[in-house]
Amino acid sequence: GAVVSQHPSRVICKSGTSVKIECRSLDFQATTMFWYRQFPKQSLMLMATSNEGSKATYEQGVEKDKFLINHASLTLSTLTVTSAHPEDSSFYICSAEQVRSYNEQFFGPGTRLTVL
Amino acid sequence: AQSVAQPEDQVKVAEGNPLTVKCTYSVSGNPYLFWYVQYPNRGLQFLLKYITGDNLVKGSYGFEAEFNKSQTSFHLKKPSALVSDSALYFCAVSPTDSWGKFQFGAGTQVVVTP
Numbered sequence: 001g002a003v004v005s006q007h008p009s010r011v012i013c014k015s016g017t018s019v020k021i022e023c024r025s026l027d028f029q030a031t032t033m034f035w036y037r038q039f040p041k042q043s044l045m046l047m048a049t050s051n052e053g054s055k056a057t058y059e060q061g062v063e064k065d066k067f068l069i070n071h072a073s074l075t076l077s078t079l080t081v082t083s084a085h086p087e088d089s090s091f092y093i094c095s096a097e098q099v100r101s102y103n104e105q106f107f108g109p110g111t112r113l114t115v116l
Numbered sequence: 117a118q119s120v121a122q123p124e125d126q127v128k129v130a131e132g133n134p135l136t137v138k139c140t141y142s143v144s145g146n147p148y149l150f151w152y153v154q155y156p157n158r159g160l161q162f163l164l165k166y167i168t169g170d171n172l173v174k175g176s177y178g179f180e181a182e183f184n185k186s187q188t189s190f191h192l193k194k195p196s197a198l199v200s201d202s203a204l205y206f207c208a209v210s211p212t213d214s215w216g217k218f219q220f221g222a223g224t225q226v227v228v229t230p
Contacts, residue, residue: 044218
């Protein structure tokens, strides 16, 4: 089955630093990947849509200069949280859309970001 | 406005009893419908989806869901719940005019007691 990995699974950083999170589709090509953010005991909120070879599309209210997304290949998308602050602490989940799968998305295991 | 509603924050059942998790939606067109399950500090695991065809969809781990177009509902069911089914369940909708942009319900915490 389609597998999506995320690295790191957990990261703790100091306020003001930048953190990069990787999302990889391991056994399929994903022209589109999605980044979600989940607060404790809440639902997933779509942050942005990442398309290979083009600029990401951000949802309303998401700062594109704060959350940099790069989709450099058909199997890798990265989310960089720049100048992180404690309010950026959250669970970040990526998903990858498999072509011709009726929009079925395969989700990564998530990355727990804690900003001190 | 498009929305997905999971009216119950928590559903609690005893092991062996039937389990139902409710989901209703308000989305234009004929959306694709999904159920996912999330265990603590983990990503989402796919359970089942409705695209078209038979209104009763069978999925992973003995779960099934019934699509009801007139009631715009897609309730998740399991005839006999297990303690290991205790987790957070999300209903998701993918509008046909917004490919891949899932809208998730708020989630329902399922607690299955021994």
